Amino acid sequence: PDAPLMRLPETGPKEVRELAHAFNGMQARIAELMERRTQALAAVSHDLRTPMTRLRFRMEDVDDPVLRAAMAADVAEMEQMVDATLSYLRGEASEEPVRPLDLVALVETLVDNARDRGLAADLAAPPRLVVAGRLVSLKRMVSNLLENAILYGGAAHVVLAEEGGEAVLMVRDKGPGIPDDQLSAVLEPFVRLEASRSRSTGGVGLGLPIARAVAQAHGGTLILENGAGGGLVVTVRLPKVQPETN
Template sequence: MRRLLPGSLAGRIILVLLVGLMAFHVGSLWLHQTGSDILLGNTQQKVTSERVAAAARAIGMVPPDAREAVSQALSSPGFQVRWQSGAATGATAAQDLATTARLEAEGAVNLPDGSHLWYHADPLQAQPEHATLLSTTAMAFGILVLGLLVVRLIARPLRELSGAADRIGRPGQTVTVPEEGPREVRQAAQAFNRMQARIDRLIADRTQALAAVSHDLRTPLARLRLRAGFLEDAEVQRQVDADLDEMEAMIGATLAYLRGNEEQEEVRSADVAAMLQTLCGDAEDMGRSVIYEGPSQARLPCRAIALKRAFANVIDNAVKYGTSARVVLADCGRELVVHVDDAGPGVPEEQLESVFQPFYRLEESRNRGTGGSGLGLAIARQAIGHHGGSVTLQNLAGGGLRASIRLPRPA
């Protein structure tokens, strides 16, 4: 039963209106037909009684030899009478010519002098039903159109509320929902606006806290790095510097992930191909095996800094855990597709989604050689998701891992 119901509120209201109008339409036609039949039956009997009584009085007032001619003169295409001498067998005697008794459409009436009058009345024809059917159909259509307009007015605030809820967590300034419409819709919009204001305050408080944490953590790290420079043992000094570098990188990655949308970078047209070529060239300068394949230019409206950070994290992840990276860009017109392939051992199938979780790292990667904070892929998916794109991982048949990045072009 649920499969037959429309998915939207507007569709369900329209369905209820249609069912109700159909029931009303059929019921009104049945009532009209029934009432017409009863009315026609009563009218038929009354008219027949009056015409027979009038004919009987007229015929009774003339001599017997002229009664047949008078009866023919009183006949019409829809009403025929015949006078005959002698009483009619089984006929109903009209003792009073002004009687209001209801007579059938055909029969005989005995007259006071012993003769009788035979009559036949054609059934009354009902008026054509076209006008009635047309009027009820027009009324039903008008109600349906009015109902559709009302449904649209009711559903519009709900659509605005849904759109505002969908914008929560996305880049850009939050927009309040108009508090208008029926009372229930206004109450829902007011509650949503209050919730959105609370979320904005929480995000603002978190941003201030993150700025304070960034400053408070980096200051003691700088002091530790300064004091490590006075160590006489060069090996110990190198190890301390490495630990400090790792801590600073982890703090930077954590803050970058937690800031999320707070970096309100302006959307501008950027060359994604040049961005990838620069990242691959920088990696090659550091002695890493990274190659780029694709067009020399592919422009896309984006937040270039956030997108470049996402590409850098994916390429760095491929180099760290796959020893090499092959970056392939394809311009498909409506979207850009970037594949980053490595030559590593891949990722277990059941963990292909888990590696995008914050601070999640495979057990094999928890060592000083690979380092990492477990936030690189999480930051990449977050930044690309803000551009309406997606990041997925796939184990290659010949070995290695492929990171696929899809970035749609805005319409």
């Protein structure tokens, strides 16, 4: 929606003028719909967060610590669902500029954070691997992949490598994998392989779709496959840039 409209000149033969006029009208309608969607998302975000904030304050008046903890967990679950859903609906739109980023440093920080929380995660990577990207979006992508691997597979084994002009990020887990006929389905929004919708078993089914959207927004790809020795393997390929040398 931020890109300028490519308005066609409405000149030439009648058929060409009519086609150009229809195309320009379609573009204008799409731009208006996108703008309305953005405004609606902002309103929804504000309207949902306000009552959740009130609930957090009211929880302090609950004397029963067990009940208070359960209420806090419910509110946290709602906040996470709202954040994930809004993030997906925004399409990871961001005003953050694209700049050279060391993917190794970014992934290493997130892996270390997971290990500090007592989770199983490890990383094999070269000293440096630079991509052109948005820090916040790439952090969300990697975080989603790590959390998915740890949640469903018990561990996240991460490998970063350089292949030609691409930076390759592989995240492997030790879980049961995904049936081959459902590998594409789990990349669609809100798809869950198990009936439960508890946060303890994976939230609302947006982690992988958001990760794929981020990869695509950076000119890359994300694919899923079952590992030869078991577990799920997620492979992200991003265009690599050469760091400037003085």
